Amino acid sequence: MRYRTLMPLRHRDAFTLIELLVVIAIIAVLIGLLVPAVQKVREAANRMQCANNLKQIGLACQSHHDSKGTFPPGGITEGYCCATQSKTNWAIEILPFIEMDSIYKRYDQNSFNEAAANQFVREQPIKTYNCPSDASAGGNVLTKPNSGPGSGLNYMPSSYRAVSGRANITAPLGWWDNGEGLALPATYKGAMHTVWAAQGLTPERMSNITDGTSNTLLVGEYQTKNTADRRTFWAYAYTSYASSSVHPASHTYLNDFARCEAISAQQGLDNRPCRRAFGSFHSGGSNWAVCDGSVRFIPETVDMNMLSNMATMSGGEVVNIN
Template sequence: MFFFSQHRRRVAFTLVELLVTIAIIGLLIALLLPAVQAAREAARRIQCTNNLKQLGLAFQNYHDTWQKFPAGGISYGLCCNTPSYESWTISLLPYLEQQPLAARYNFNAYNEAPENKFVREHKTQNYTCPSELEPNILLKPESGPGNTMEYRTGTYRGVGGKSDGTGWWSIYQDYVTLPMDWRGVLHVVDGRELTYEGIANVTDGTSNTWLVGEYSTKSTPRRRTFWAYTYRSYNRSDCTNQPRTLWNDYTRCVTQGGPGMELACAHGWGSFHPGIINFLLVDGSVRPVQTNIDMNIFADVATISGGENRQVP
């Protein structure tokens, strides 16, 4: 005779238990995800800082070799569709262990020339912050003689100088309205008044003068930084006292309006690091600049000989 227990062992979850378990897992994910994202961004920010430090070392080695810094860009014509030659990013390639890439660039031809297509489209990590939303993609810039051809995006821009919105240090015709003492290290070299700068010209102090900063935007992709595009405001910018020029949103900056109108936004700065933008100083150090910085100090630190006696925050 067989006897069966009236109490069977339960082996499955009830619906309520399953829902509770799912809710707990969802809560844990919600709690952990921000921490994971923060850790990833911290790692990206460290890599971005290291990229800028490598650029600082490359600038120093370039200066040791040539007794001057590279030009922010070389352009011998007036605004606005003038073809250009090399930019600071291309000049630095041999000092970033990129000699083979530099050898592919024809320094006697325009930046937009067919023979420079390989360099224009080349993907390099040296000039890209890993926090970019879509790093190292090919796009056509919004303006200039290269706006019909593809360039590889980047992040880092040379500091041309200080501006009040009436002119810019990226091309000859614009800067004539600005005091010469407002120029930075990486302005245009044009065969006229503006020529190469050396450390001796940085009388405001190498630890108090911007050299390179970040520019990223979450809108208007064709207004991003293009690492190998020399023309105007695509791999160098200026510093103004307008807070909107530190936004990582070109369209919002233009909509806000202000001195210099959309050109102030085109010559702006921005990053996807929460609350900060990384800047390289002439002495090779890197500073995380708060986006709520005193904008007058920010603009003054862009000059090499303005005599403002500003200390970098």
Template sequence: MILFSRRRGFTLVELLVVIAIIGVLIALLLPAVQQAREAARRMSCSNNMKQIGIAQHNYHDTFRKLPYGSFNLREAWPSNGTNWRTLILPMMEQGNIVDNLRFTTTSNFMAGGAAGGNYLSENRVLEDLVLEAYRCPSSALDELKGHNNDHAMNANYVGNQGAARPIPGPNPNMGTKDCGHGWSCNNGVLVANQNYGFKDITDGTSNTMMVWEQSGFVNKVNRTSNYYGAWYGSRHPRSVDDPAGCGDLWQTGTSCLRFAPNSNIVQTGATEAMYRNNTVVNSEHPGGIMGLLSDGSVRFIPEVLDFETLKRIACRYDGQVIGSF
């Protein structure tokens, strides 16, 4: 007699149960995977800022001062200046880029577009140039595509111009002025048409912000300080405390802290345009932004941090020294 064994497979119910279990496991694991990816992106963003900090310190060692936050060399339009992002390139092993730039009264740094749509001639090396050291991996902003052209990089890090009125301390107006585009400040570290040394940071380099992360959207629009691209400077050569006045001082590369991190405030004359002086500092990191202190250390700044404390960190000489944060 020949015996036949009956081989039994999965029933439909068993198969559905297995599929359901796998689905539950994936649902449980997916947030952990996303968190791990964000942690890696945040670490990369932090490393970028550390690299910027080292470059700033090397610049200071070379010139005995920090770079201009932004600057211009003439009153005539179009402007010809640039900002700190360009000035520290040699200290970030990007000297070959600077070797191909001209810093003259007739050159400009509009990276692919200028007033009236004119193209650059002498500084075309900046066109379509993207440096990963100036990009946070978490950012959803376009690498290129800014105001007036699609060939200029959007940088994700902005210089600390200081704290807007009212600032902490006995003088709420110290180092701030209305220059026509929100509060302009020179109570920070990287400001328009002026530069300072570490000796000018009297609150201490470990208590004063140098560079903020600025890599997110404000009300679903890119309103970061990237007017004409990452490399543009100031509208004119006057500073906040110029005796002749500072009217129409719009610029790229720095921001005077007026609103809390990750705010969605769109205020005409302050945050609604990329060239304003009070562009919001922000990020795609959950719960806060990265910040580079003047001593070269990088901190994660929680968006729930008391705003007065944050203003104290933004101001270099208000005398309101803080503890750990």
């Protein structure tokens, strides 16, 4: 009562501290609510653009099949590993089909990938090959890969890798991105494995995908928050830099090379399964291009056996990931 009678007498020309604090608190809560929502929308948009990139890549592989009769080779490394120089790979071969013919024409098919003649192509940024969510270590600057004959050369990083097939969890270990895959059953081959004509490894046709094109993965994402020299380099045709295999254990479906390496070591294995990993910065999983031209989002909690089976062309497995 006393307050009301006093009011007309005392003129108030300022907020009290409490009022100010309450207003600030309310604004803080509202911002707190809003910011994650905005970030989620932005991430959703990035994820969609990433899926669109994969869609274009998938269609480019289809176009390659239409005009040349086969899917592009995952990579051409005619040897087991290490010192063997490479020729072309899938990401270079589909350049004409994503309207990058001018860059494709600069690639010298008669020289090795690591030759001076191919420096221009090695260093080109290709927008379609970079996922907007990719926050890999090092950023999108020229980087020297960790291993192989190109380890002293600069390559442009990217986000997507061909699916060369599947691997075992243990011995025999081998991967379809180089001759070591020959240690594995032929049914482990993926749609874009290494090509080595002398060993009978030739590019694949649609008709060889007996599991069905909608059940076979073509291209996936690999990005890592550390170890910049083990990320994806689209034009580095040597073994595992533009091509991965599904290793049927969850630690190889993480965007974290160092953590994968640590987990492999705790199982008594070296880091080679991690060099062929998949993973992205999208929350909860990754986008994949499928051989039928579609794009799917597959969560990180997927049954890795099922994902492995989806990586092969002809295992005869029943796969139904939704």
